[in-house]
Amino acid sequence: MSQTLYRKYRPQIFADVIGQNHIKITLQNEIISEQVAHAYLFTGPRGIGKTSLARILAKSLNCETKKEKETEPCNTCHSCVAITQGNSFDIIEIDAATHTQVDKVRDNIIENINFPPHGKYKVFIIDEVHMLSTAAFNALLKTLEEPPTFVVFILCTTEAYKLPETIISRCQRFDFKKVSAELITGKLKKIVAEEKLNIHNNVLATIALRSGGFIRDAESLLGQITSIITPDKKEITLADVEAIIPRSDxxxxxxxxxxxxxxxxxxxxxxxxxxxxxxxxxxxxxxxxxxxxxxxxxxxxxxxxxxxxxxxxxxxxxxxxxxxxxxxxxxxxxxxxxxxxxxxxxxxxxxxxxxxxxxxxxxxxxxEKEIEKQKNKEIKGNEENKVNAETQNKNEDIEVGSRLHLEPTCSKENTSISKNITLEQIKSAWQEIIKASQNVNHSLPLILKASYPLTITNNLLEIGSEFDIHIQKLKSNTCLNNAEQIFSQVLNSFVRLKPITFSHEKAEELKQEFNLSAPELPPADIEEIAKSFGGKVIE
Ligand SMILES: [Zn+2]
Missing domain, CATH: 1.20.272.10 (Zinc Finger, Delta Prime; domain 3)
Known part of the structure; x- marks a missing residue:
């Protein structure tokens, strides 16, 4: 049934081809103006009508009853019927997938090409042309260079990129597109009406969607679905579609x-x-x-x-x-x-x-590999930090280098986000964070000293200060990136910051509650802040 439907409803005139309007219009214009090319390249995925359109073009070119300025073949004359039945002498169809060798090209094309056609044109339709061997391509190329005037080549392929440029450049190329689900549903409706089947439009729309834009697949899926209709089971449901049409393996x-x-x-x-x-x-x-x-x-x-x-x-x-x-x-x-x-x-x-x-x-x-590498580096870095800290405790005279190992490649994407940080952890690491920030950015430690950690959700830390100038500075890209890197490094987990400004009262309240270092700064610090923002303190 599935094959029958596909064959039975194969388009026989341009008007029956669904989709591919850009190609149909161009071809029909060429037929009307008698400017048919000697070689066409039909490229696009399988099952969307390349060969069907090639045959319609061949029919139109050779139709015995078609009038001037018309494009549709009659499908009743001797030539049209012979092409439909696949026994026309003028239309030579070659499946390159099974005839890849050069001698086949010679037998089928080169030996054949100079015999004039019975009708107006001799049309060679070569399906899956990309499968030809290099020698076969070379033989084909010679005939494409100077074909007799009555010869038209239609090369069909799913993989145009495998064709030699020399072949492509000698062809008029048409790229076939997948057909929209709406158009496919429309065609399925026609078939269902013609076949007097009782299938709901929902089912047809699902088949169209599942066919992925391939009309041949849609028709063959419809065939599979209709095959389960029996005198006892006359209705097809969506559940039947699910059961019959497989998803990807x-x-x-x-x-x-x-x-x-x-x-x-x-x-x-x-x-x-x-x-x-x-x-x-x-x-x-x-x-x-x-x-x-x-x-x-x-x-x-x-x-x-x-x-x-x-x-x-x-x-x-x-x-x-x-x-x-x-x-x-x-x-x-x-x-x-x-x-x-x-x-x-x-x-x-x-x-x-x-x-x-x-x-x-x-x-x-x-x-992912890069992230893993980064994680390993961080773990190694933290171990070194521990060793460094211990050394420092034992011998205070020994100068210890920066405790912060900021990797130049460290970024939001490749820092571990494996563990969630709590507000308590941040509070207890606060002084360490401020200390770490001294190695990175001049104004950052000053900003942090005047700020409080407020809430943390999914490692997004709300950090606030009563001084809007700090918050504006912290919001700048570079400063925020630096700060986030420091927080992430010290806490060994990726932390993002959301800076906000709050009232002086709130700051007083927080100072009591968190018992952190006072946000009010000694005069020297204020001067330093002013300097870092390019200003000066006014008495
Ligand atoms: Zn005809």
């Missing part, structure tokens, strides 16, 4: 996740390239991957039982998700989701279909 998703967890870019790329070899649509795969990692987050947050998304999964899948969720940090999961969302559009038009996904995987792996 679960194993491939699990393998991709494993590669990311292990930061193994090589394994990730192998998985992706296997998908390409299997003809998987990567746009659809990416959506399924988003869904997979989202479920992992739900499981990690303990929402396994609440989520209906997870309830319907097989035990094997759920167990794999649980196993992988345990091995991955939630912030890395969020990064993965961010990255997959960001490449969804790029996957639509990528010349090399797998490239956006490959870049995403390599970047994610490399970034």
């Amino acid at each position: 679960f194993l491939a998703l699990a393998n991709l996740a494993a590669a990311l967890i292990d930061k193994n870019a090589k394994a990730g790329l192998e998985t992706i390239n296997q998908l390409v070899a299997d003809g998987v649509d990567l746009e659809r795969f990416n959506l399924d991957a988003l869904d997979y990692f989202r479920k992992m987050i739900l499981i990690k947050l303990g929402l396994k039982n609440q989520s209906e998304n997870i309830a319907g999964l097989s035990e094997e899948v759920v167990n794999k998700l649980i196993e992988q969720a345990e091995k991955i940090e939630i912030n890395f999961l969020i990064k993965i989701l961010d990255k997959l969302i960001s490449i969804q559009n790029a996957l639509k038009d990528a010349e090399i279909p797998q490239l956006p996904l490959e870049i995403a995987v390599v970047e994610l792996c490399e970034e």
Whole structure:
């Protein structure tokens, strides 16, 4: 049934081709103005109508009853019928995937090319042309350079980037696009009406979405769905669609996740390239991957039982998700989701279909490796600090270098956020933070001495002062970055700062409550502050 539907409703005239308007209009204009090219390159993903349109073009060129300035083939004349039935002498279709060798090109094209056609044109349709061997390409190139006037080549390929530039430059190129779900739903509705089937529009829309823009897939999915209609079961539900139409292979998703967890870019790329070899649509795969990692987050947050998304999964899948969720940090999961969302559009038009996904995987792996390296450095740095501190206690005469090991590459992205810091920890480290800031920035210790830690949520620390001039300075990018680095280094966890100004009364209150060093500063300090802001103290 599935093949039948696809063949039965294969478009036979330009008007029946859904989508690809930019290509149809150009071709029809060329037919009307009799400026048909000698070589066309039809490129785009499989199953979106390249070969169908090639045959319609061939029919139109050779139709015996078509009038001048018309473009649609009649589909009833001798030539049209022969092309539909696949036994026209003038249309030579070659599947390059099975005829890659140069002698096949010679047999099928070169030996054939100089015999004039029965009709007006001799049309060579070469499918999967990128599969030809180099020698075969060279043979083809010679004929493309000076073809007889009655010859038209239509080269079809899913991978135009594999073609030699010399071939591409001799062709008029058309890039076929995936078809919108609306247009596909429209075509499915027509088929359903024609076949007198009882299938709800919801089901058709779901099939259209699941087909990922490939009309051939949509028609064959519809065929699979209709095959379960029996006298006892006349209605098709969305649940039937879920059961019959598979999502991306679960194993491939699990393998991709494993590669990311292990930061193994090589394994990730192998998985992706296997998908390409299997003809998987990567746009659809990416959506399924988003869904997979989202479920992992739900499981990690303990929402396994609440989520209906997870309830319907097989035990094997759920167990794999649980196993992988345990091995991955939630912030890395969020990064993965961010990255997959960001490449969804790029996957639509990528010349090399797998490239956006490959870049995403390599970047994610490399970034995580860098973060790990940074963490190890920090741990090592802290151990050195401890040793240094002990040495200092034992022998005060020995000058100890900076206790702060600020790495030049240290940034928000690659500092550990593994542990949550409490307000108490900040208060007890306050003096150490001020001391550390002396090595970094001239005005920072002064600002911190006049400020209080207020609240901390998810390592976002609200830091306040009654002096607005301090807060404005602290809010400046450089100062804030420096301060955040110092807090993060001293507390050994990534801390962000939110500076706010409050009243003098509040400051008095906090001074009592926290028993921290007084925010009122001795005159010398005020002068220093004024200097650091480029001002001076007015008596
Ligand atoms: Zn005709």
